[in-house]
Amino acid sequence: MKFGILVNEGPYTHQASDTAYQFAKAALEKGHKIHRVFFYHDGVNNSTRLTEPPQDDRNIVQRWQKLAADHKLDLVVCVAAALRRGIKEENLAEGFRISGLGQLVESGIQADRLVTFGD
Amino acid sequence: MTESTGGIDMDEETSGVVKKFLYVNRKAPYGTIYALESLEVVLIAAAFDQDVSLAFLDDGVYQIVKGQHTKGIDVKNFSPTFRALEGYDIEKLYVEKESMEARGLTEADLLVEVKVISTAEMTELMAGQDVVMSF
Amino acid sequence: MLHTVNKSPYERNTFDTCLAHVKKGSAILLIEDGVYAAMKGTAPAKKLEQMMKTIPVYVLQPDVEARGMQSRVLDGVKMVDYGGFVDLAAEYPTFQSWL
Numbered sequence: 001m002k003f004g005i006l007v008n009e010g011p012y013t014h015q016a017s018d019t020a021y022q023f024a025k026a027a028l029e030k031g032h033k034i035h036r037v038f039f040y041h042d043g044v045n046n047s048t049r050l051t052e053p054p055q056d057d058r059n060i061v062q063r064w065q066k067l068a069a070d071h072k073l074d075l076v077v078c079v080a081a082a083l084r085r086g087i088k089e090e091n092l093a094e095g096f097r098i099s100g101l102g103q104l105v106e107s108g109i110q111a112d113r114l115v116t117f118g119d
Numbered sequence: 120m121t122e123s124t125g126g127i128d129m130d131e132e133t134s135g136v137v138k139k140f141l142y143v144n145r146k147a148p149y150g151t152i153y154a155l156e157s158l159e160v161v162l163i164a165a166a167f168d169q170d171v172s173l174a175f176l177d178d179g180v181y182q183i184v185k186g187q188h189t190k191g192i193d194v195k196n197f198s199p200t201f202r203a204l205e206g207y208d209i210e211k212l213y214v215e216k217e218s219m220e221a222r223g224l225t226e227a228d229l230l231v232e233v234k235v236i237s238t239a240e241m242t243e244l245m246a247g248q249d250v251v252m253s254f
Numbered sequence: 255m256l257h258t259v260n261k262s263p264y265e266r267n268t269f270d271t272c273l274a275h276v277k278k279g280s281a282i283l284l285i286e287d288g289v290y291a292a293m294k295g296t297a298p299a300k301k302l303e304q305m306m307k308t309i310p311v312y313v314l315q316p317d318v319e320a321r322g323m324q325s326r327v328l329d330g331v332k333m334v335d336y337g338g339f340v341d342l343a344a345e346y347p348t349f350q351s352w353l
Contacts (some may be wrong), residue, residue: 001344008254008353014258015286022316023343026336032344041156041254080159101163108250109136109167114342116253116351118260121262138314143350177271246255246277251350 004107008090008118010045010059012053017046020117021063028071035111036074037064038104039096041118044082047075049098063094076103080097139170140190146254148198149189154182155197157254162200165207172248173204175193175233176215176241180222183214201231209248215241256346259288259328260353263298264282268352272315273301277340278308285314298307306330314339 005024009016024034039046051061068075075096077087082098092098108114142161148154164171175183182198204212212233212245219225219235226235236244245251256278263269269291276282282305284292291298292313302311315333318324327333334342343349 003343006252019286021258022336023339025344027340030337030340033338040160043150081156101160102166104160105140105167105169107163108140108252109138109169113347113349114250114252115343115349116353118253118351118353145268145353153295177267242275242277245275246280248348252257253347253351253353 001026002035002110004035004104004111004114006104006114006116006118007037007039007043007046007108008041008116010042011051013042014119015062016117016119017043017060018058020115021067023115023117024073025067028067034071034073035041036076036103036107038107039075039077040081040101040104041114042081042085043118044077044085044087045096047077047082047087047093048099049091049093051093061093065093068095073109136186137168137170139166140248140250140252141174141245141248142171142173142252143245144173144175144182145177145254147178147181149192149194153254154179155195157252158197158200160252160254161204161209162207163197165204167211171209172211172213172244173209174213174215174241174244176218177221178218180218180224180229181216183212183230183231183233184224196232204231211245213241256283256342257281258283258285258351259307260284260286260351262263262287262290263271269298270301273353276305276309277287277302281310281312281342281346282315282329283312283339284317285339286317289313289321289323291332292328293323294328299328301308302328302331312338312342316318317341 007020077098144152187198214233312332
């Protein structure tokens with residue numbers, strides 16, 4: 001299966017990003033493919049380079065980066081939602097890219113399943 | 120890449136495939152951004168020639184009521200955009216009857232032409248989709 | 255259709271509204287705070303009991319355990335891990351997240 005994943009909420013405040021990550025990880029372990037992970041609404045905040053969570057808890061941004069690097073995942077941050085929330089190239093974490101909503105629609109078309117995680 | 124397609128080159132892999140997309144709107148406008156940002160997806164999606172429907176149920180029905188004057192809260196009034204959907208060939212707007220009635224609303228309160236359907240019909244509509252977008 | 259509910263039935267109406275829109279042939283998966291809907295002896299659990307006559311109901315085990323609810327899960331509700339979640343998403347042709 002090819003999964004498209006939509007993450008609607010930012011790190012820590014909601015469990016959405018955690019659940020999405022665990023789903024993606026499990027899917028990859030089962031040999032499925034991830035077409036794209038698209039970050040929308042406050043989900044764009046999962047891509048901030050400036051995150052500094054406490055050492056004794058998970059680092060959500062880094063976790064996405066590592067998963068993406070290990071499996072060549074496409075992590076896309078919606079440009080309009082990002083601009084609203086102050087996420088730009090200059091503070092974007094490595095491994096994420098900023099692009100348009102068309103990337104989400106394309107995922108809906110090209111993936112076998114579009115799985116949404118939100119509030 | 121064009122702005123109208125939100126950063127996508129319409130390539131072979133996408134063109135030709137037509138899926139049934141349902142955008143589910145269940146949240147009221149202005150209290151959160153979901154109503155506005157989901158509408159932004161719908162507008163971009165129009166460029167992809169898919170079979171698009173919009174469903175308004177629960178508090179989502181409030182998104183399309185007439186008479187939204189947002190000057191006092193100094194937030195952009197995006198409700199006129201629903202009227203522009205027709206120009207994008209997005210004409211399948213469904214409103215759940217039970218949600219409307221529970222909120223004391225009728226079709227006359229809505230700013231755009233919709234098809235009012237029952238919960239049972241909405242269930243069928245949802246079951247027949249290929250892609251369901253929730254916000 | 256695989257339906258997911260991620261909020262507590264006491265906080266939001268997504269559990270009720272999901273139940274009202276589930277067609278035979280679908281399945282329900284409770285995740286995150288949604289797992290609270292599957293706790294024995296509660297009003298939401300009664301609704302699930304009715305539902306389970308025709309619709310399979312699953313609950314995400316890691317979320318149940320995180321919340322200390324593991325001894326309270328309603329009989330008949332099936333626990334799955336993230337791998338099981340993926341299997342369900344693959345099995346059902348469409349996914350609807352009730353947010």
